[in-house]
Amino acid sequence: MKISSLQTARLEYVPKLPKMLKNGITQIAVKEGSETKSVSDYEKIKELFPNTYGKKEVVFKKGKNTSTDKKQVVGVILSGGQAPGGHNVICGLYDALKSTNPENELYGFKGGPGGLLKDNFIIFDDEYINQFRNTGGFDILGSDRTKLETEEQFSIVTDVCKKHNINAIVIIGGDDSNTNAALLAEYFAANKTGIQVIGCPKTIDGDLKNEDIECSFGFDTATKTYSELIGNIQRDANSAKKYWHFIKVMGRSASHIALECALQTQPNICLISEEIANKKMSISEIADYICDSVVSRSEKNMNFGVVIIPEGVVEFVPEFSMLISQINELLAFKKADEFNKLSTWDEKYEFIVNGLTKEAVDVFNILPRNIQQQLFFERDPHGNVQVSLIESEKLFSAVVAQKLEERRKSGLYNGKFSVLHHFLGYEGRCAFPSNFDADYCYSLGYNAFVLIQYGYNGYLSKISNLSSSAINWIAGGMPITKMMNIERRHGKDKPVIKKALVDLNGNAFKYFKEHREKWAIETSYVYPGAIQYYGPSKVCDNTTITLALEKGSFD
Ligand code: FBP
Numbered sequence: 001m002k003i004s005s006l007q008t009a010r011l012e013y014v015p016k017l018p019k020m021l022k023n024g025i026t027q028i029a030v031k032e033g034s035e036t037k038s039v040s041d042y043e044k045i046k047e048l049f050p051n052t053y054g055k056k057e058v059v060f061k062k063g064k065n066t067s068t069d070k071k072q073v074v075g076v077i078l079s080g081g082q083a084p085g086g087h088n089v090i091c092g093l094y095d096a097l098k099s100t101n102p103e104n105e106l107y108g109f110k111g112g113p114g115g116l117l118k119d120n121f122i123i124f125d126d127e128y129i130n131q132f133r134n135t136g137g138f139d140i141l142g143s144d145r146t147k148l149e150t151e152e153q154f155s156i157v158t159d160v161c162k163k164h165n166i167n168a169i170v171i172i173g174g175d176d177s178n179t180n181a182a183l184l185a186e187y188f189a190a191n192k193t194g195i196q197v198i199g200c201p202k203t204i205d206g207d208l209k210n211e212d213i214e215c216s217f218g219f220d221t222a223t224k225t226y227s228e229l230i231g232n233i234q235r236d237a238n239s240a241k242k243y244w245h246f247i248k249v250m251g252r253s254a255s256h257i258a259l260e261c262a263l264q265t266q267p268n269i270c271l272i273s274e275e276i277a278n279k280k281m282s283i284s285e286i287a288d289y290i291c292d293s294v295v296s297r298s299e300k301n302m303n304f305g306v307v308i309i310p311e312g313v314v315e316f317v318p319e320f321s322m323l324i325s326q327i328n329e330l331l332a333f334k335k336a337d338e339f340n341k342l343s344t345w346d347e348k349y350e351f352i353v354n355g356l357t358k359e360a361v362d363v364f365n366i367l368p369r370n371i372q373q374q375l376f377f378e379r380d381p382h383g384n385v386q387v388s389l390i391e392s393e394k395l396f397s398a399v400v401a402q403k404l405e406e407r408r409k410s411g412l413y414n415g416k417f418s419v420l421h422h423f424l425g426y427e428g429r430c431a432f433p434s435n436f437d438a439d440y441c442y443s444l445g446y447n448a449f450v451l452i453q454y455g456y457n458g459y460l461s462k463i464s465n466l467s468s469s470a471i472n473w474i475a476g477g478m479p480i481t482k483m484m485n486i487e488r489r490h491g492k493d494k495p496v497i498k499k500a501l502v503d504l505n506g507n508a509f510k511y512f513k514e515h516r517e518k519w520a521i522e523t524s525y526v527y528p529g530a531i532q533y534y535g536p537s538k539v540c541d542n543t544t545i546t547l548a549l550e551k552g553s554f555d
Pocket of ligand 1: 079080081082083174202203204205250251252311429
C-alpha cells in the first residue's frame, strides 16, 4: 500500500506521556482519593448502580507497583462518530499491555459495539498496529452506533468475553457510549463475572466534559482543521471582497466547535446556540443581528464577511422547536400517509398550514421555500423531522437576504450581498491527530491499561492538567457514575452522563462576547493555517483556546 510522506513520518512519532506513566508499570503506584457522588440525583443513581456507585477517585504517581501480576486479556471497541486520535488510544493501550507482559493479549472488535455482539474480532500484533500509529480515522477497527444497553446484550457480551477469557473491555466513545459502559460495568459486577470496563472520552463535539474530563479527544484536531479552512475562506473573502460566506460547522447540539473556531479565526459573526436559547431569540432577531453586521460593513465598502453557524442551532430557537413539534404531531399516525399521497407542493403547503396554529404558520412562512420543503424530505423512523438535516446556513442567509431587501427599500442599505455556503464536518473527523491529540489519546489508552491492571471497573480513563505540557499531565481514573444524573429520554427517566453545553458564564464565551462587536464590523480575521506536526513546541503542541481560557493560561 502506498502511503504519504507525512504518514511515514507520523508512524515514527513517539507520543509524549505524562511523567507519572513514563517509566512503565513497575513504577506506577496508585493513590486513591475520597469516595465520589454523582453530579445530582444521588439516591436514584446509587440505587441503579449498587455495585459501582461511590467508588474512589484514582490518581497514579511514580512509585512501587502494587497491582496483581496476572495475564491480561483485554477487548477494545471504537463507538460512534470518528474522532482524530482513536488509533492512538488503541496504540497506547496495546503498548502498555505488551510492555507489562508480552503474554497479554488485545482483542479488537470490528465495527463498534455491533461487532462485539457479533464476536467479530482481530487480535492485535505489532505488524498490524504499527501501520496506524498517529494516524486519523477509525479504520483500524471501524465503528458503529449500536447502543449496548439491554440485559440481553450484556449477557451476549459476557459470553463473548468468557469465550476468549477476556477480563476487561475498553470502550472508546462519547457520553452515550460511556453511559452504556457504566451500565455494562454494573452488570458485570452484579453478576460477579470478574470482567472490568474502562471508558475513554471521545468526540469531536467537545460535549463530554465536566470537572473531571477537561476535554474529549478529537476536539483539538477537528477544530484546528475547521479553523484552518475558515481562515482560508476568510483570506479569500478579504482578497476578493465580494462574498459573504455562511459556514455551518459540525458539533451536534452543543456549540463548542463553533465557539472554538470563532476564537481561533475571529469571524464577523458566530452564532452560539446556547445563547440563542437563553435569550429566546427568534429567527427574525437572529437574522437582524447578522444584517446589522452586513449593513455596517457595507457602509465601509466591505461587502464581504464570514458567519459561523453551529450545526444544531435551529433546535435552540424556541419558535422553531414549537414549529417542529407541531409538524411532528401533524404527521403522526395516519396523517403522514395522507400527506405523502399529495403530489404537488401547493397541496402539501395547504395541508400543512391548515394543520398548524397561526403562531406556527407565521414561523413556517418566514422560512424560504427550500427549507420549508426540507422539513418534509426525510423523517426518522418515528415520523419526526430530522432537524440535523436542515441546511441552517441556507436558512439564515435567505432570511438575511429578505431583510436586507426590506432595509434597501427603506433606504437603510445600499450594498451587495452575494452568498456562498459551506458545511464543515466530515473534513475534520479523520484528520491526522495534532500532537496534542496524538499525545492525549496515547496517554488515555496507556492509562486505561493501568486502571485495568489495578483492577478498576466502571471508570473513565482520566488525563488532566491538559493546558500544561504533556510531561505535567496527571493520570488517573474517575468512576463514571460520578458524571451521571437522571434525564428524561424517550419518555423515560434514564441515568446518563450529563452533556456539557457551552457555559455562558465560562471564560471562553466571555472572551468571545467581549470581542465580537469589533469583529462584526472590522476585518479582524486570524488565519491559523494548517496543523503543524513538526517545529517549535509553541506552534506544534498548543491546544485549544477554549481550554487555555478555561484554565486561565491564555495570553
Ligand atoms: P459522536 O457524538 O459519536 O462523537 O459523533 C459526533 C458527530 O460527528 C457529530 O458532530 C455529528 O452530528 C454526527 O457525529 C454525525 O454522525 P454520522 O457520522 O452518523 O453522520
